[in-house]
Amino acid sequence: MDGKVLIYSPFSKAMLTRIAARFELIDAQGKPPREAFSADELGDVRAIITAGGEPLGRAVMESLPKLGAIVCYGTGYDGIDRAAAAQRNIVIGHSPAANSAAVADLSMTLLLAAVRRLLTADAYIRSGGWAAGQPSLRLAPPRGMTGRRIGVYGMGEIGSKIAARAAAFETEVGYYSRSQHDVPYPYHASLEALVEWCDVLMIAVRAGSDTRHVIDAAMLRRLGQGGIVINISRGSVIDQAALLTALQDHTIAGAGLDVFEVEPLAPGALSALSNVVLTPHLGGHTAESHIAMQDCVIENLSAFFAGRPLRYPVG
Amino acid sequence: MDGKVLIYSPFSKAMLTRIAARFELIDAQGKPPREAFSADELGDVRAIITAGGEPLGRAVMESLPKLGAIVCYGTGYDGIDRAAAAQRNIVIGHSPAANSAAVADLSMTLLLAAVRRLLTADAYIRSGGWAAGQPSLRLAPPRGMTGRRIGVYGMGEIGSKIAARAAAFETEVGYYSRSQHDVPYPYHASLEALVEWCDVLMIAVRAGSDTRHVIDAAMLRRLGQGGIVINISRGSVIDQAALLTALQDHTIAGAGLDVFEVEPLAPGALSALSNVVLTPHLGGHTAESHIAMQDCVIENLSAFFAGRPLRYPVG
Incomplete structure (x- = not known):
């Protein structure tokens, strides 16, 4: 010893x-x-x-x-x-x-589940909605993955693994990071430019005082109505109150979140939404x-x- | 007209x-x-x-x-x-x-959700389990995707798209199909050999009388305890009663199913399980x-x- x-x-x-x-x-x-x-x-x-x-x-x-x-x-x-x-x-x-592969895998899990409305679909069967032929507005055909513009924010170990996975789904991948990396995806000169371009924002940036609340109400408006935000980094990167509002009033389409401003997340307005997929900070948990x-x-x-x-x- | x-x-x-x-x-x-x-x-x-x-x-x-x-x-x-x-x-x-990209996307959605226990994780937050610090056996660290052996059964348009997506997750991909295809994945000479080798079975075979119930109790035993089966093809390919038993007694670890022997699927023994992810035949539904x-x-x-x-x- x-x-x-x-x-x-x-x-x-x-x-x-x-x-x-x-x-x-x-x-x-x-x-x-x-x-x-x-x-x-x-x-x-x-x-x-x-x-x-x-x-x-x-x-x-x-x-x-x-x-x-x-x-x-x-x-x-x-x-x-x-x-x-x-x-x-x-x-x-x-x-x-x-843990970067596990975290990248979870970010894709959250994205695919949000895009294909997995929670609603599974609950529709278990509740008997399908058997009863009940209409389900939330199961109208969603826009799928093909051709989506995936914006990866942060191109470290995790960001590059997210990009590689997302690209396999016939998407376009772009990224923003403090510096340009030797990767086969277009670099955007600012976070604003990336968010303007993309319709899925994958947050993989290192958290710190410089990234606190960089995803705010204005950024979510920029992401737009079809937009989906996925966060496996840290809760502090997103202004969670602004995200809640954007999800409630359909400023964006959905979110997949593994991390939160306060953890553990208590049930509340966020967990009452059907257009979010939530996991209890288990990105690296394999x-x-x-x-x-x-x-x-x-x-x-x-x-x-x-x-x-x-x-x-x-x- | x-x-x-x-x-x-x-x-x-x-x-x-x-x-x-x-x-x-x-x-x-x-x-x-x-x-x-x-x-x-x-x-x-x-x-x-x-x-x-x-x-x-x-x-x-x-x-x-x-x-x-x-x-x-x-x-x-x-x-x-x-x-x-x-x-x-x-x-x-x-x-x-x-619809092959959409179907392949859904098969990956089901696989990732099964591997990372997404439904349990989301419900753990929404029910207040995380906030209360409740232990959750189902959330013990699962084996992730890295290094898994993904066996793709059927190498048509959908099977090849599943293979391309799965390979991006740092897995090994192999396949069985009636004939060998010009794809960069090892070919297995029989379905039995593929299932013996793999720990995830992705069913993408064209359904017909020749494939009815080819995934039966013996095949599920061959897939084994860590095994996961994903089906986006047709319900008839799997002996659903045998699958139910295999999931109940943990002969295999889990399943993701978009198709069933009888559709719509009524709530019952299958939908009572926590180690399955279910969707109402919406593979091509984007x-x-x-x-x-x-x-x-x-x-x-x-x-x-x-x-x-x-x-x-x-x-």
Whole structure:
């Protein structure tokens, strides 16, 4: 055992068992470390494992005097106060590509379900509507995938996998990203230009203060009546109140959302809509991507405790 | 107006309006023609438009003495008594590729929803389960798409489009078809060999007496515990009672079904299951594929009434 590791966010037993076989763990089970443990117990913690979206600020870092590494489970690290970590010489790692296929797969699942109105269709059978020959307005023939313009916002590991999948459905794919990438899809010079062009907006941008609420009421009007927005990134990218209004008054046609401004999402106006498909932040939640993300955590911690640079540092 | 056309199956108003602009129609609205119309009214009917899966036998043909063409809406023509038609020199047409993209898209929608347990996930949010932090066994991390072996049964227009879509999800694709095709996927010499190899079976075979119940209890055991079966072809290809048992006792993991032995499907044992995703035979049901199928009907009828061979004859 090389040194003590604090489990900051709640994680599955399967993961903790696997990590505990290699490192000494103490598990705060989602509670603030100072509530869960004494200063003494926290005194020799050298690394943290956290879900990257969960707020982890200066106060937590200060409660762990020997903290040298923050290892995020998954791609995101938007919850970490990077300036505070840099000041204390704390390195930050993540699992950059481990869950990208699973997340891209889920974004296509949400898109196809929204386009083909899968939830309505399934419920129509289970409720007996089909057997009774009941008319269903929501099952009038929708516009399908063929020829749709798919705008991918963000062209990192996940965005490029979304683009590859979407292109296989006889669509046109375009993208906007801070910089142009070597990919076979047209680049749009701004998010506005991309949204003006596309009728499906796939959000795959890294979340941060610069992307907060960039998808607002004006952007949704730009997406337009046939438009569908899919978000597997972070809830903060979308102004959720504006999205709710746009869905209610049919400014856009539909949405597929894996992430929300406040998680877990409570039932309410959003979940009352039939033109949305909702999943509880499970983009990276497949057996194989959990294993791959755990591999990244283990490689990051092993490197750190051996005094080497992290294997997957935050760029 | 070139001649009278009988509408045999129920079709949408939008379609009938479009066809009626070019041809003289009488609409049986799904009733047997002899019930709906007098012998006199049927006497000068020269063509029929029908949904290809709907039984259309010798008796109907005999009630239409001038019938020369049966035009199927969609790809399938398994409901037509082809021998009877041939004896009376009635030609048969269909819309071979018009809806294949839409059908392939739906098969991927069903597969992704089954793999990622979309219905359970959405219901978990809407019911308040996520907000309450309720555990959900059905939401334990599933095996995702990456590396899955996708077996495509049938390599026609639809099968090849399914294969192209599935391959974009970082899977392995293989197929079985009566004959080998010039496609970049390994060919398996028999359906048994394909099912033994794959863990997802995508049924895209043309239905007929030779394919009735080929997916039976033994074949489902061969597919195995992690297996998922998707059917967008015809309900007759699967022994539905055997499938129900295999889903209930977890001989296979799940299914996505757009077609059933008896349609419409009434709520019952199948729709009580959480490991199936069900849609009411809407594979080809998108705005653009309806237009394309109508185009095929119009081209077939125009050719027929001009005394030329059908534009899209049944092969």
